[in-house]
Amino acid sequence: MNGRAPPRRIWLCADDYGISEGVNRAIRDLIGRGRLNATSVMVVGASIGRDEVAALQDVAASSPRCAIGLHATLTAPFRPLTMHFRPTDGGMFLAFPKLLRAGLLRRLDPEMIHGELRVQLTTFEELFGRAPDFVDGHQHAQLFPQVRDAFLRAVKEAAPGAWVRQGGRNQPLARRLGTPKALLLDILSAQFRRRAASVGIAFNPAFAGAYDFSGQPDFGGLMRQFLEGLPEGGVVMCHPGFVDQALISLDPLTTQREHEHAFLASAHFPPLLAANQVTLA
Template sequence: MSEAPHRRIWLCADDYGISPGVNRAIRDLISRGRLNATSVMMVGPAIGRDEADALSKVATESARCAIGLHVTLTAPFRPLTMYFRPLDDGLFLPFPKLLRSGLMRRLDAEMIRAEVSAQLAAFRDMFGRAPDFVDGHQHAQLYPQVRDGFLAAVKEAAPQAWVRQGGRNIPLAQRLAAPKALLLDVLSLQFRRRAAREGIAFNPGFAGAYDFTKASDFGALMGGFLEGLPENGVVMCHPGFVDDVLTELDPLTVQREHEHAYFASEAFAQLLSARKVTLG
């Protein structure tokens, strides 16, 4: 009897460009073959020609690594477009306010489209090509009204890219046990429908959401993320090395170092082998 084939998944590190330490950690894991995707923040303080070239080089040398755009529409970052609204002291809204504004139909989908288009153009200018995929910082691409402008921009400027949805392939009882991930399930339902209507490809499954405020055994979490994840499903992750730039911008700090250490470990390689999962 032949052995069951391995599932190929995308293990995607978010936030390339948020800080030099995060960039170094992501490139390190790509070079080890422990990541096969990363998404780039074009509004981040640590993205420039040198950082982009370093990422392109290590991704090219890897067996198979995709580079995507991490569309950023939430604080503490600033838009690329001059007339983007609403803003909070010149910054994007914090994500709870952006989500609430979308739910209350107070956003302008055309302004969202223009900003996403500007970030796509910045990616193309920096990397010399369109992104392989497009996702969103703090899952903003899934929010009501935001998703309309987001999908319109991707269809226009990167029609061959796939977009990231956040719905899981697990039983209802397990969904209810994780409120944060359950919210992504709900938001992703309409996102998938609209993407399909526009003829835009998306990942068939998603995992990686957990409570960053609690101390967790990341190895155990990773084992759970792989349960039920289909071929070409996405596991989102946030490896990084903590530096002053990251500390000023994001509350997710030491957890990034825990993730990096786990992905670099032999325990992660053993988990992939035991679950018959490949990043190749």
């Protein structure tokens, strides 16, 4: 009798479906290969519509338990779906640092954020014919002060069966202190988890996937770190994609997306999952 514990099921979630056709194609390719089991959709993206939604639904239907969520978006260069949303900058949402600063200084209007998120949730339901399986946030905006309560209220009202993504890790303190971006997510996520629990919304027990995109590091080596010790139900965030002009115009994360896709599609990825006793199935 084999006493080895069964593999832990984790979520490997590709963010940003809808930002560009190249990103959409890469995500669908990986879902079809069984290399992803979740993706989150930007309903404010430049490349979201009936055809892109139908293509995603088709490939997800052939992949057991592939979750499709809403990638709630509140930062530039994207534009609100609601009229008279404030604050904006040139008709766009505030840039990520400005939104975080405004939240910390309590200068945001939670009702406007709540209204915008309700419209994004409704738009998702109109496109997919159902509520999202989960809800996360572009650039982790769902974790920000003032945003988080509006976010959780909107999810509770419009998608009560969905779980939400928190960004806290399950790693030793020494490793957490060595990655400032991930450490900030840990701090913001602690309050987010408490608020989610208080209103009865489920969330992932652990998170991985944050890294400095600018240096184009070895994604295979990073994935090895992300999987280490990740518990059942943990989430690894990724951003695979093929670079196109729409992506270049909207996001600084470009060629690294192709490196992520290449590793996840490669023969090296399944043995790494097995070595860490995790599965996407």
